Amino acid sequence: MKPLSHASTQLKPSSTVAVTARAMELKRAGVDIISMSVGEPDFDTPEHIKQAARDALAQGKTKYTPSLGVPELREAIAAKFKRENQLEYAINQIQVTGGGKQALYNACFALLNQGDEVIIPAPFWVTYPEQVQMFGAIPVFVDTEATKGYQLDLAQLEAAITNKTKMIIINSPSNPSGVVYSNDTIAGIMKLAEQHDLWVMTDEMYEHITYTGALPISAGTFNPERVITINGASKAYSMTGWRIGFAAAPTHVIKAMDAIQGQTTSSANSIAQWATIAALNDTRAYIESARQAFLERRNTIVAGLNSIGCPTPTPDGAFYVLADTSRIHSDETEAAKIILEQAKVAVVPGTDFRAFGKVRLSYACSLEQINEAVRRIGALI
Protein backbone atom coordinates (compact mmCIF):
# COMPACT_ATOMS: atom_id res chain seq x y z
CA MET A 1 0.00 0.00 0.00
CA LYS A 2 1.23 3.51 -0.76
CA PRO A 3 2.28 5.41 2.37
CA LEU A 4 0.64 8.24 4.30
CA SER A 5 1.57 11.77 3.27
CA HIS A 6 4.86 13.18 4.48
CA ALA A 7 3.01 16.13 6.03
CA SER A 8 0.68 13.94 8.07
CA THR A 9 3.47 11.77 9.42
CA GLN A 10 5.37 14.88 10.57
CA LEU A 11 2.43 15.98 12.70
CA LYS A 12 2.71 15.29 16.43
CA PRO A 13 -0.50 14.35 18.20
CA SER A 14 -1.27 16.72 21.07
CA SER A 15 0.34 15.60 24.34
CA THR A 16 -2.64 16.99 26.22
CA VAL A 17 -4.86 14.59 24.31
CA ALA A 18 -2.57 11.62 25.12
CA VAL A 19 -2.65 12.29 28.88
CA THR A 20 -6.38 12.95 28.85
CA ALA A 21 -6.93 9.63 27.01
CA ARG A 22 -4.89 7.67 29.59
CA ALA A 23 -6.66 9.44 32.46
CA MET A 24 -10.05 8.55 30.93
CA GLU A 25 -8.97 4.95 30.55
CA LEU A 26 -8.10 4.85 34.26
CA LYS A 27 -11.37 6.60 35.15
CA ARG A 28 -13.33 4.02 33.14
CA ALA A 29 -11.54 1.32 35.11
CA GLY A 30 -12.96 2.93 38.27
CA VAL A 31 -9.84 4.81 39.41
CA ASP A 32 -10.53 8.15 41.13
CA ILE A 33 -8.52 10.51 38.92
CA ILE A 34 -8.33 14.27 39.40
CA SER A 35 -8.05 15.74 35.94
CA MET A 36 -5.79 18.77 35.71
CA SER A 37 -4.71 18.22 32.14
CA VAL A 38 -7.53 19.77 30.17
CA GLY A 39 -7.54 23.37 28.97
CA GLU A 40 -11.13 24.37 29.45
CA PRO A 41 -13.13 26.22 32.10
CA ASP A 42 -15.23 23.86 34.24
CA PHE A 43 -18.15 26.33 34.33
CA ASP A 44 -21.22 25.74 32.20
CA THR A 45 -21.88 28.11 29.28
CA PRO A 46 -23.98 31.03 30.66
CA GLU A 47 -27.72 30.53 30.25
CA HIS A 48 -28.37 33.61 28.08
CA ILE A 49 -25.89 32.25 25.51
CA LYS A 50 -27.66 28.89 25.43
CA GLN A 51 -30.97 30.72 25.06
CA ALA A 52 -29.64 32.63 22.05
CA ALA A 53 -28.75 29.27 20.46
CA ARG A 54 -32.26 27.92 21.14
CA ASP A 55 -33.72 31.08 19.61
CA ALA A 56 -31.50 30.69 16.53
CA LEU A 57 -32.73 27.11 16.11
CA ALA A 58 -36.36 28.16 16.55
CA GLN A 59 -35.87 30.89 13.94
CA GLY A 60 -34.45 28.41 11.45
CA LYS A 61 -30.95 29.83 11.38
CA THR A 62 -29.73 26.45 10.31
CA LYS A 63 -28.30 27.13 6.86
CA TYR A 64 -24.89 27.96 5.43
CA THR A 65 -23.62 31.35 6.54
CA PRO A 66 -21.20 33.62 4.67
CA SER A 67 -17.75 32.07 4.90
CA LEU A 68 -16.41 35.01 6.94
CA GLY A 69 -19.28 34.63 9.41
CA VAL A 70 -22.72 36.20 9.81
CA PRO A 71 -22.43 40.01 9.49
CA GLU A 72 -24.26 40.54 12.82
CA LEU A 73 -21.57 38.52 14.63
CA ARG A 74 -18.76 40.31 12.83
CA GLU A 75 -20.36 43.60 13.88
CA ALA A 76 -20.45 42.39 17.49
CA ILE A 77 -16.79 41.35 17.21
CA ALA A 78 -15.83 44.74 15.72
CA ALA A 79 -17.67 46.43 18.61
CA LYS A 80 -15.88 44.19 21.12
CA PHE A 81 -12.49 45.06 19.62
CA LYS A 82 -13.32 48.76 19.83
CA ARG A 83 -14.81 48.65 23.34
CA GLU A 84 -12.30 46.35 24.99
CA ASN A 85 -9.11 46.62 22.94
CA GLN A 86 -9.25 50.07 21.33
CA LEU A 87 -8.90 48.37 17.92
CA GLU A 88 -10.74 49.66 14.87
CA TYR A 89 -11.64 46.84 12.50
CA ALA A 90 -14.21 46.92 9.71
CA ILE A 91 -16.32 43.79 9.35
CA ASN A 92 -14.46 42.75 6.18
CA GLN A 93 -11.31 42.61 8.33
CA ILE A 94 -12.83 39.99 10.62
CA GLN A 95 -13.20 36.25 10.07
CA VAL A 96 -15.24 33.90 12.26
CA THR A 97 -13.74 30.41 12.44
CA GLY A 98 -14.33 26.95 13.89
CA GLY A 99 -12.49 27.77 17.14
CA GLY A 100 -9.37 29.83 17.70
CA LYS A 101 -7.32 26.95 16.38
CA GLN A 102 -8.79 27.31 12.92
CA ALA A 103 -8.17 31.06 12.96
CA LEU A 104 -4.48 30.38 13.67
CA TYR A 105 -4.38 27.73 10.95
CA ASN A 106 -6.01 29.99 8.35
CA ALA A 107 -3.55 32.78 9.18
CA CYS A 108 -0.53 30.43 8.89
CA PHE A 109 -1.89 29.16 5.57
CA ALA A 110 -2.35 32.73 4.32
CA LEU A 111 1.11 33.96 5.30
CA LEU A 112 3.71 31.20 5.48
CA ASN A 113 5.90 29.75 2.75
CA GLN A 114 8.35 26.86 2.77
CA GLY A 115 11.52 27.89 4.62
CA ASP A 116 10.07 30.98 6.34
CA GLU A 117 11.13 31.27 9.96
CA VAL A 118 8.56 31.94 12.65
CA ILE A 119 9.68 33.03 16.11
CA ILE A 120 7.80 31.48 19.01
CA PRO A 121 8.66 32.40 22.60
CA ALA A 122 8.88 29.29 24.80
CA PRO A 123 7.20 27.76 26.71
CA PHE A 124 4.50 27.85 24.03
CA TRP A 125 1.15 26.31 23.29
CA VAL A 126 1.94 23.09 21.42
CA THR A 127 -0.19 23.86 18.38
CA TYR A 128 1.95 26.79 17.14
CA PRO A 129 5.03 24.89 15.94
CA GLU A 130 2.88 22.11 14.50
CA GLN A 131 0.80 24.52 12.43
CA VAL A 132 3.87 26.45 11.30
CA GLN A 133 5.48 23.22 10.10
CA MET A 134 2.37 22.19 8.20
CA PHE A 135 3.34 24.87 5.66
CA GLY A 136 7.02 23.96 5.53
CA ALA A 137 7.94 26.96 7.69
CA ILE A 138 10.46 26.64 10.51
CA PRO A 139 9.67 27.40 14.16
CA VAL A 140 12.47 29.24 15.96
CA PHE A 141 12.19 29.20 19.74
CA VAL A 142 13.21 31.95 22.12
CA ASP A 143 13.40 30.56 25.63
CA THR A 144 12.17 32.47 28.67
CA GLU A 145 12.98 31.81 32.32
CA ALA A 146 10.76 30.75 35.21
CA THR A 147 12.87 32.94 37.50
CA LYS A 148 11.93 35.98 35.39
CA GLY A 149 8.24 35.08 35.35
CA TYR A 150 8.61 33.88 31.71
CA GLN A 151 8.81 37.49 30.46
CA LEU A 152 10.26 37.77 26.97
CA ASP A 153 13.75 39.25 26.70
CA LEU A 154 13.67 41.63 23.73
CA ALA A 155 17.43 41.35 23.11
CA GLN A 156 17.05 37.57 22.83
CA LEU A 157 14.09 38.06 20.52
CA GLU A 158 16.07 40.40 18.29
CA ALA A 159 19.00 37.97 18.21
CA ALA A 160 16.67 35.28 16.82
CA ILE A 161 15.58 37.41 13.84
CA THR A 162 17.22 36.52 10.51
CA ASN A 163 16.50 37.55 6.93
CA LYS A 164 14.20 34.51 6.71
CA THR A 165 12.01 35.54 9.66
CA LYS A 166 8.47 36.21 8.54
CA MET A 167 6.40 36.23 11.71
CA ILE A 168 6.48 36.33 15.51
CA ILE A 169 3.73 34.50 17.38
CA ILE A 170 2.87 35.89 20.80
CA ASN A 171 0.39 34.54 23.31
CA SER A 172 -0.36 36.74 26.28
CA PRO A 173 -1.74 35.60 28.71
CA SER A 174 0.08 32.42 27.83
CA ASN A 175 -0.83 28.80 27.82
CA PRO A 176 1.12 27.18 29.54
CA SER A 177 3.13 29.71 31.56
CA GLY A 178 0.39 32.25 32.35
CA VAL A 179 2.77 35.12 31.61
CA VAL A 180 1.14 38.43 30.69
CA TYR A 181 3.50 40.61 28.67
CA SER A 182 4.06 44.13 29.92
CA ASN A 183 3.05 47.05 27.70
CA ASP A 184 6.75 47.76 27.15
CA THR A 185 7.32 44.20 25.94
CA ILE A 186 4.45 44.42 23.44
CA ALA A 187 5.71 47.84 22.29
CA GLY A 188 9.23 46.40 21.92
CA ILE A 189 7.98 43.42 19.89
CA MET A 190 6.09 45.74 17.58
CA LYS A 191 9.13 48.00 17.17
CA LEU A 192 11.21 45.00 16.10
CA ALA A 193 8.43 43.94 13.73
CA GLU A 194 8.58 47.40 12.11
CA GLN A 195 12.37 47.40 11.87
CA HIS A 196 12.56 43.94 10.33
CA ASP A 197 9.30 43.96 8.33
CA LEU A 198 7.63 41.10 10.21
CA TRP A 199 4.10 39.94 10.85
CA VAL A 200 2.96 39.55 14.45
CA MET A 201 0.29 37.00 15.25
CA THR A 202 -1.11 37.70 18.69
CA ASP A 203 -3.22 35.00 20.32
CA GLU A 204 -5.37 36.74 22.93
CA MET A 205 -7.62 33.81 23.83
CA TYR A 206 -7.07 34.29 27.57
CA GLU A 207 -7.31 38.10 27.69
CA HIS A 208 -10.24 38.04 30.12
CA ILE A 209 -8.51 35.67 32.53
CA THR A 210 -5.94 38.02 34.04
CA TYR A 211 -5.25 38.93 37.64
CA THR A 212 -3.53 42.26 37.16
CA GLY A 213 -6.57 44.50 36.70
CA ALA A 214 -6.92 45.98 33.22
CA LEU A 215 -7.11 43.92 30.02
CA PRO A 216 -3.63 43.38 28.58
CA ILE A 217 -2.75 45.77 25.78
CA SER A 218 -3.40 44.37 22.30
CA ALA A 219 -0.43 44.37 19.89
CA GLY A 220 -2.66 45.69 17.08
CA THR A 221 -3.08 49.02 18.87
CA PHE A 222 0.54 49.81 17.90
CA ASN A 223 0.15 49.00 14.20
CA PRO A 224 -2.82 46.95 12.97
CA GLU A 225 -1.23 46.71 9.49
CA ARG A 226 1.33 44.16 10.77
CA VAL A 227 -0.88 42.24 13.14
CA ILE A 228 -3.23 39.27 13.03
CA THR A 229 -5.30 39.28 16.21
CA ILE A 230 -6.68 35.91 17.26
CA ASN A 231 -9.39 35.50 19.84
CA GLY A 232 -12.54 33.47 20.42
CA ALA A 233 -15.40 32.39 22.60
CA SER A 234 -13.92 29.20 24.04
CA LYS A 235 -12.13 30.33 27.19
CA ALA A 236 -13.76 33.68 27.96
CA TYR A 237 -17.36 32.43 27.90
CA SER A 238 -16.86 28.77 28.72
CA MET A 239 -17.81 27.79 25.17
CA THR A 240 -15.06 25.32 24.21
CA GLY A 241 -17.45 22.88 22.57
CA TRP A 242 -19.25 25.52 20.51
CA ARG A 243 -16.14 25.98 18.35
CA ILE A 244 -16.13 29.69 17.68
CA GLY A 245 -12.93 31.65 17.17
CA PHE A 246 -12.18 34.80 15.25
CA ALA A 247 -9.34 36.65 13.58
CA ALA A 248 -8.88 40.30 12.67
CA ALA A 249 -6.23 41.41 10.21
CA PRO A 250 -5.62 43.73 7.25
CA THR A 251 -8.19 43.29 4.49
CA HIS A 252 -5.94 41.40 2.06
CA VAL A 253 -4.99 38.86 4.75
CA ILE A 254 -8.62 38.26 5.70
CA LYS A 255 -9.45 37.91 1.99
CA ALA A 256 -6.87 35.12 1.70
CA MET A 257 -8.14 33.50 4.91
CA ASP A 258 -11.69 33.71 3.52
CA ALA A 259 -10.66 31.76 0.41
CA ILE A 260 -8.93 29.13 2.58
CA GLN A 261 -11.93 28.66 4.86
CA GLY A 262 -14.31 28.76 1.91
CA GLN A 263 -12.52 25.76 0.41
CA THR A 264 -12.15 23.79 3.65
CA THR A 265 -14.93 24.12 6.23
CA SER A 266 -17.08 26.79 4.47
CA SER A 267 -17.86 28.56 7.73
CA ALA A 268 -18.25 28.16 11.47
CA ASN A 269 -21.45 26.58 12.78
CA SER A 270 -24.44 28.87 12.25
CA ILE A 271 -26.19 28.33 15.61
CA ALA A 272 -22.96 28.78 17.55
CA GLN A 273 -22.34 32.04 15.66
CA TRP A 274 -25.71 33.44 16.75
CA ALA A 275 -25.06 32.32 20.33
CA THR A 276 -21.70 34.10 20.28
CA ILE A 277 -23.42 37.42 19.55
CA ALA A 278 -25.16 37.06 22.92
CA ALA A 279 -21.83 36.13 24.52
CA LEU A 280 -20.03 39.19 23.20
CA ASN A 281 -22.78 41.62 23.98
CA ASP A 282 -23.62 40.67 27.55
CA THR A 283 -21.07 38.79 29.59
CA ARG A 284 -19.32 41.23 31.94
CA ALA A 285 -20.93 39.67 35.02
CA TYR A 286 -20.01 36.14 33.94
CA ILE A 287 -16.46 37.09 33.00
CA GLU A 288 -15.88 38.79 36.34
CA SER A 289 -17.28 35.90 38.39
CA ALA A 290 -15.14 33.39 36.45
CA ARG A 291 -12.08 35.59 36.91
CA GLN A 292 -12.62 35.81 40.66
CA ALA A 293 -13.01 32.03 40.91
CA PHE A 294 -9.81 31.47 38.88
CA LEU A 295 -7.94 33.97 41.05
CA GLU A 296 -8.80 32.08 44.25
CA ARG A 297 -7.86 28.79 42.60
CA ARG A 298 -4.58 30.20 41.32
CA ASN A 299 -3.62 31.42 44.77
CA THR A 300 -4.53 28.05 46.29
CA ILE A 301 -2.63 25.92 43.77
CA VAL A 302 0.51 28.10 43.73
CA ALA A 303 0.72 28.15 47.54
CA GLY A 304 -0.02 24.42 47.73
CA LEU A 305 2.55 23.29 45.14
CA ASN A 306 5.28 25.51 46.58
CA SER A 307 4.56 24.14 50.06
CA ILE A 308 5.10 20.51 48.98
CA GLY A 309 8.42 21.12 47.22
CA CYS A 310 7.29 21.78 43.64
CA PRO A 311 8.53 25.32 42.93
CA THR A 312 5.78 27.13 41.00
CA PRO A 313 5.87 30.80 39.97
CA THR A 314 2.67 32.84 40.30
CA PRO A 315 1.23 33.46 36.83
CA ASP A 316 -0.65 36.69 36.04
CA GLY A 317 -3.13 35.12 33.64
CA ALA A 318 -4.82 32.07 32.05
CA PHE A 319 -5.61 29.03 34.23
CA TYR A 320 -2.41 27.00 34.18
CA VAL A 321 0.70 26.70 36.32
CA LEU A 322 4.05 25.20 35.44
CA ALA A 323 5.33 23.26 38.43
CA ASP A 324 8.92 22.11 38.80
CA THR A 325 8.65 18.37 39.46
CA SER A 326 12.33 17.52 39.63
CA ARG A 327 11.85 16.15 43.16
CA ILE A 328 9.57 13.49 41.67
CA HIS A 329 11.72 12.73 38.61
CA SER A 330 14.29 14.74 36.66
CA ASP A 331 12.47 13.89 33.42
CA GLU A 332 9.08 15.61 33.23
CA THR A 333 7.46 12.85 31.16
CA GLU A 334 8.38 10.31 33.84
CA ALA A 335 7.23 12.73 36.56
CA ALA A 336 3.83 13.18 34.84
CA LYS A 337 3.48 9.38 34.53
CA ILE A 338 4.28 8.86 38.21
CA ILE A 339 1.87 11.63 39.22
CA LEU A 340 -0.89 10.02 37.14
CA GLU A 341 -0.28 6.39 38.05
CA GLN A 342 0.57 6.88 41.74
CA ALA A 343 -1.02 10.15 42.89
CA LYS A 344 -3.95 9.72 40.47
CA VAL A 345 -3.70 13.29 39.20
CA ALA A 346 -3.63 13.90 35.44
CA VAL A 347 -1.07 16.59 34.48
CA VAL A 348 0.72 17.32 31.20
CA PRO A 349 4.51 16.94 30.88
CA GLY A 350 6.17 20.21 29.83
CA THR A 351 8.22 18.54 27.07
CA ASP A 352 6.02 19.56 24.14
CA PHE A 353 5.67 23.10 25.51
CA ARG A 354 9.47 23.33 25.82
CA ALA A 355 9.08 23.63 29.59
CA PHE A 356 11.65 21.05 30.61
CA GLY A 357 11.66 19.72 34.17
CA LYS A 358 8.10 20.95 34.62
CA VAL A 359 4.54 19.73 34.32
CA ARG A 360 1.50 21.83 33.48
CA LEU A 361 -1.50 21.74 35.78
CA SER A 362 -4.77 23.34 34.76
CA TYR A 363 -6.66 24.81 37.70
CA ALA A 364 -9.94 25.03 35.81
CA CYS A 365 -11.43 22.70 38.42
CA SER A 366 -12.91 23.05 41.92
CA LEU A 367 -10.97 24.25 44.98
CA GLU A 368 -11.65 20.87 46.60
CA GLN A 369 -10.04 19.10 43.66
CA ILE A 370 -7.07 21.46 43.76
CA ASN A 371 -6.53 20.89 47.49
CA GLU A 372 -6.89 17.13 47.09
CA ALA A 373 -4.49 17.06 44.12
CA VAL A 374 -1.88 18.99 46.10
CA ARG A 375 -2.38 16.63 49.06
CA ARG A 376 -1.90 13.56 46.83
CA ILE A 377 1.20 14.93 45.06
CA GLY A 378 2.59 16.01 48.45
CA ALA A 379 2.04 12.50 49.83
CA LEU A 380 3.82 11.07 46.78
CA ILE A 381 6.83 13.31 47.34
Ligand SMILES: Cc1ncc(COP(=O)(O)O)c(C=O)c1O
Ligand atom coordinates in the same frame (compact mmCIF):
# COMPACT_ATOMS: atom_id res chain seq x y z
C1 LIG B 1 -3.31 29.64 23.66
C2 LIG B 1 -4.48 29.03 22.99
N1 LIG B 1 -4.87 29.52 21.81
C3 LIG B 1 -5.89 29.00 21.14
C4 LIG B 1 -6.59 27.93 21.65
C5 LIG B 1 -7.69 27.34 20.80
O1 LIG B 1 -8.92 27.60 21.23
P1 LIG B 1 -10.20 26.93 20.52
O2 LIG B 1 -10.66 25.87 21.45
O3 LIG B 1 -11.15 28.05 20.38
O4 LIG B 1 -9.78 26.37 19.21
C6 LIG B 1 -6.22 27.36 22.86
C7 LIG B 1 -6.92 26.18 23.39
O5 LIG B 1 -6.47 25.47 24.24
C8 LIG B 1 -5.14 27.93 23.55
O6 LIG B 1 -4.74 27.44 24.72
